[in-house]
Every structure is written in structure tokens, then in C-alpha cells.
Amino acid sequence: MDRIFTAVSTRIAAAAGKPLTFMVAMVAIVIWGITGPIFGYSDTWQLVVNTATTIVTFLMVFLIQNSQNRDAAAMQAKLDELIRALEAARGEFIGIEHLTDLEIESIRAALEDEARELSGKDGTADDSVGALLKRR
Structure with missing residues (x-):
């Protein structure tokens, strides 16, 4: 389960940061805006975009946090290895992130x-x- 989540979250987080993803989201919002007069700016029309953006935001928070946690842990492990490998470095600094x-x-x-x-x-x-x- 961990490997699947990591693979999926890494791909989604990488895709979310691409210009194409931004453009797709922008086009979706423009289309939604254009359809306003067609649907009479109804409550349902407004609810569609509110619900969609809330769901996407909610899920992206977890994916981005997972990606940042993994990146930070990997960076910390690399720094700890450098401290361990350098004779002049002070080993007491390993693990201070805790x-x-x-x-x-x-x-x-x-x-x-x-x-x-x-x-x-x-x-x-x-x-x-x-x-x-x-x-x-």
C-alpha cells in the first residue's frame, strides 16, 4: 500500500506543478464561467465548481504534504550521511531534526x-x- 501511494502521490504532485495542468484548470474554470448564463447562474451551477475545487484542494493538501515529508526526510538522510562521512563534522548533529x-x-x-x-x-x-x- 505504501509503495502504491508513494508512486501515485509522486506522479500527481509532479503533474500538478506543470504548466499544462494549470492551463487545463484555467480552461475548466473559463468553461464553467461561460456556462453561467446558460444555467442562469443557478445555485447548482455554483455548487458544481465549489464542490470540485474543494475536493481537489482537500486531496492535494495530503499529496503535497506527503511529497514534502518524503523530500525532507531524504534530504535529512543525505545530510546525516555527510556529517557521518566527514571526519571533522560533529556527529552530535545527526538527528537534531527530532x-x-x-x-x-x-x-x-x-x-x-x-x-x-x-x-x-x-x-x-x-x-x-x-x-x-x-x-x-
């Missing part, structure tokens, strides 16, 4: 402080980005 937001923020702040101390600079990445933007 910590709370507060714990991760504290680690990030400590790393920024450490980088600032090692570089001997008081600036942050924000300062660097700001300086780069001013050059333009």
Missing part, C-alpha cells in the same frame, strides 16, 4: 555565536546580505 523548535533555535544561535567568534567578525549573515544588496 528536537523541539526551541532546542533547534538554541543550537542555531550557539552556532552563529561560534562562527562569529571564529571569524573575529561582529557581523551576522543579515549584515552581509544587507551589504551585498547595497552594492546593487
Whole structure:
């Protein structure tokens, strides 16, 4: 069941991001709009598009979330492997994605402080980005 869902959700998520899919959806909405006068802009006419868009949106949320979760887990596994493979890397960072937001923020702040101390600079990445933007 997992493999089937993964295969289907991957294909649907990939197709949903294509320009052709957008154009098909746009044409469907235009056709629906054109048929308004034919059906007298009835409640049923409005209900058709409302129901269809609600169902599509509801299902796409789950498919896209599944795709994002899989991508994030794969990326994390790759990063963990890089940390494990590099001798100078700190293995303690493997698995930190399972910590709370507060714990991760504290680690990030400590790393920024450490980088600032090692570089001997008081600036942050924000300062660097700001300086780069001013050059333009």
C-alpha cells in the first residue's frame, strides 16, 4: 500500500506543478464561467465548481504534504550521511531534526555565536546580505 501511494502521490504532485495542468484548470474554470448564463447562474451551477475545487484542494493538501515529508526526510538522510562521512563534522548533529523548535533555535544561535567568534567578525549573515544588496 505504501509503495502504491508513494508512486501515485509522486506522479500527481509532479503533474500538478506543470504548466499544462494549470492551463487545463484555467480552461475548466473559463468553461464553467461561460456556462453561467446558460444555467442562469443557478445555485447548482455554483455548487458544481465549489464542490470540485474543494475536493481537489482537500486531496492535494495530503499529496503535497506527503511529497514534502518524503523530500525532507531524504534530504535529512543525505545530510546525516555527510556529517557521518566527514571526519571533522560533529556527529552530535545527526538527528537534531527530532528536537523541539526551541532546542533547534538554541543550537542555531550557539552556532552563529561560534562562527562569529571564529571569524573575529561582529557581523551576522543579515549584515552581509544587507551589504551585498547595497552594492546593487
